[in-house]
Amino acid sequence: MTTDLPARMLRLLSLLQTRREWSGAELAGRLGVTTRTIRRDIDRLRELGYPVEGTTGHAGGYRLASGTAMPPLILDDDEAIAIAVALRTAAGHLTGMEETSLRALAKLEQVLPVRLRTQVAALHQATATIGWERRGPRVDPATLSALAAACRDHETVAFDYTTRHGTTASRRVEPHHLVASSGLWYLLARDTERDDWRVFRLDRVTDPTPTRRRFVPGAVPGQDPAAYVARKIATAPVRHRALVTVHAPADTVRRRTGALADRVRPLDDTTCAVDCSGDSLSRIAQTLAAVDADYTLDADPEVTDHLHRTAERTRRALHTAVRTGGGPPKAPADHGPHG
Known part of the structure; x- marks a missing residue:
């Protein structure tokens, strides 16, 4: 039983910060006091500036709401x-x-x-971090925070969404999960107008606005949000088609390219089919280079043209290196992994 008032208040505040909502009976049971004492302690927290709201329901309850200022947090x-x-x-x-x-x-x-x-x-x-230059779009933290809160609170949200074709339309969705993949953030949500699950890239979302309309979350197809988003990414429409048959095992190609599992399909123990299609010609070329094995290619003309240009630039560079006596620098003496 928590009899010391300051200790009990800190414990109560810590509990309120760990969950969306508590009933008075639950808090009383955790702290070993009566619900009347809980009501008095809640009033004390409110006097200290903590925005504790009362909730309606069968027995009523309490939750720590957002206020005008950030109150102190209790961290273990x-x-x-x-x-x-x-x-x-x-x-x-x-x-x-x-x-x-x-x-x-x-x-x-x-x-x-x-x-x-x-x-x-x-x-x-x-520890140290290698400061590689980040490529691709970055997410506005306000957008990420707003959508994370909507996922947590099961609150319908409205926003403007720009498609891969550059058109913008208003969307109204029931947000369920945020998924990060390859430097991008995705929102898995149920589109209320289309009555279907959709995946939205967060860098294309603008002005997310909570609607104050709650929903009961449904089961995500397959029960695994990350796997569902990965499948959607792998099968999403893209600008450039590039399919290859690689003379290497599927697991080896996955490790070399970092491709999504659904994009690499084993044909036998030594051969696999890889879908390298995408919106970026340079990224397709990078993926093909990472394969590091013989392959046959079935691709759109713009893909093969880009690869021809890349190969020609490489050939000219090698020709120049040969004429000027250049070549790869000699490797330093190998003193082993520990110098």
Whole structure:
């Protein structure tokens, strides 16, 4: 039984922050007090500025709502370390979040206990990130946050969506899951007007607006959101068709190309069919180069033209290297993996 008032208040606040909604009886059972005491403690939290709302239903309940300011959060040790590391490593992955992430990290590290600050510092010192230039679109963090909240709260959301052809239309959906794949974010949602499941790229979503209309989430086809989105990505219409038969095992080609599993189909133990189709000619060429095995190609003319141009540039570069006496630089002496 939690008899110390400050400790009980902190425990109550921590519980409210871990779940969308609690009944008064559940909170009383967790804290070992009466529901009357819970009501008084909730009033104390409200006086301190925490926006605790009462909910309707069979027995009523409480939830921590969004307020006009960010209240203090209660984090356990593992949560604090996870947030600190995530803020450091994720900075730069979302548009406009680099400086904000570092400011938040500075605030968090300032109040971390010494034992946790030491652990976080050790992780930072022992790890490094290769700063490859990011390709492709990046997601607006406000869009990502709004859709994540809508998924959590089972709230219908409206937004404008730009298709791969450049046309824009208003959509109204029941959001279920956010899925990240190959540097892109996708929203898996049920389109209410089309009465069907749809996958939306978040970089093409603008102005997501909650409608305050709740829905009861249905079962995702196949029960696996990530697998469903992967299948949709693999079978989505693309600008350029490129199908190859590769003289290498399917598992080997998957490892070399990083292709989605549904895009590599084994024909026998030593041969597989690979769908390299896509919207980017250069990416198709990169995938074919990564195959690193003999293959036969069935592709649209613009794909073969691009490959011919690429091959011709390579041939000219090699010819120039031969005429000027160039070639690959000599490898340094191999002193083993440890120098």
